[in-house]
Amino acid sequence: xxxxxxxxxxxxxxxxxxxxxxxxxxxxxxxxxxxxxxxxxxxxxxxxxxxxxxxxxxxxxxxxxxxxxxxxxxxxxxxxxxxxxxxxxxxxxxxxxxxxxxxxxxxxxxxxxxxxxxxxxxxxxxxxxxxxxxxxxxxxxxxxxxxxxxxxxxxxxxxxxxxxxxxxxxxxxxxxxxxxxxxxxxxxxxxxxxxxxxxxxxxxx
Numbered sequence: 217x218x219x220x221x222x223x224x225x226x227x228x229x230x231x232x233x234x235x236x237x238x239x240x241x242x243x244x245x246x247x248x249x250x251x252x253x254x255x256x257x258x259x260x261x262x263x264x265x266x267x268x269x270x271x272x273x274x275x276x277x278x279x280x281x282x283x284x285x286x287x288x289x290x291x292x293x294x295x296x297x298x299x300x301x302x303x304x305x306x307x308x309x310x311x312x313x314x315x316x317x318x319x320x321x322x323x324x325x326x327x328x329x330x331x332x333x334x335x336x337x338x339x340x341x342x343x344x345x346x347x348x349x350x351x352x353x354x355x356x357x358x359x360x361x362x363x364x365x366x367x368x369x370x371x372x373x374x375x376x377x378x379x380x381x382x383x384x385x386x387x388x389x390x391x392x393x394x395x396x397x398x399x400x401x402x403x404x405x406x407x408x409x410x411x412x413x414x415x416x417x418x419x420x421x
Contacts, residue, residue, distance in 0.1 A: 224262055226252040231269050236325055240270055240333035270333065277326040278342050281319055285346060288312040293353045310407040313386065317403045320387070321396045328390055339387070347380040354379075375414075382410050 230251040234243045245266055249256045263269040292309075320327050330338045354375060385406055389399035 223252070223254055223258055227254065227259060227262065227269070228273055232273050232325070232329075235270060235273070235329055235333065240266070240329070245269075267334070270329070271338075274326050274330050274338060277323045278330060278338065280323075281316060281342070282345055282349070284316060284319055285312065286349060288315075289349065289353055310404055313403045313407055314400055316386070317389070317399050318396070320390070321399060324390065327387065331387060331390060343380060343383045343387075346383045347376060350379050350383075351376050374417075378410070378414065382406070 227248065231243070231248045234248050234251070238244075243266065245256050245259055248269075249259055252258075259269060263272060289312075292312075330342060351372070355372065386403065389402050394402060
């Protein structure tokens with residue numbers, strides 16, 4: 217059966233509004249369909265369930281943040297920065313994270329949904345994805361630098377945990393209702409704090 221043009225777009229817009237207004241748990245498929253001037257059946261022919269509808273709203277946004285980081289990281293690590301020192305293993309320069317904060321605030325509502333819905337499952341997955349991508353670059357650096365052995369493996373676990381805490385902290389301005397200017401100031405200080413800490417940690421190895 218041919219689908220009516222524009223229905224999917226209306227459903228997504230109305231679902232976004234419903235999720236923001238009531239939260240994922242309390243949001244009603246029937247109410248979303250009513251606001252979109254269609255039926256609940258129209259939703260289920262396009263999306264498997266309410267979670268699938270939610271995913272269609274937030275996934276393109278979270279994917280965009282990951283892509284933003286990936287594009288920067290590919291360029292940053294292709295320059296062989298820090299091959300003779302610890303700079304490469306530190307967190308990337310502040311510029312990318314300011315850009316990421318701007319992206320988060322450009323899509324603030326979606327990231328609030330990601331942060332607060334489904335018991336934070338999407339939020340946790342996003343942080344893990346960013347962490348894994350960052351650590352994958354660090355791992356390549358340690359291999360090229362000749363890192364090996366139990367101590368190096370333990371250090372990578374420590375770096376993974378610290379990197380994860382960095383990305384979790386990156387979203388804190390949303391929880392504290394900071395405006396964009398405050399969030400940019402915060403991320404600059406967060407980067408300075410983590411870079412200094414990681415550099416000091418590694419220089420003792």
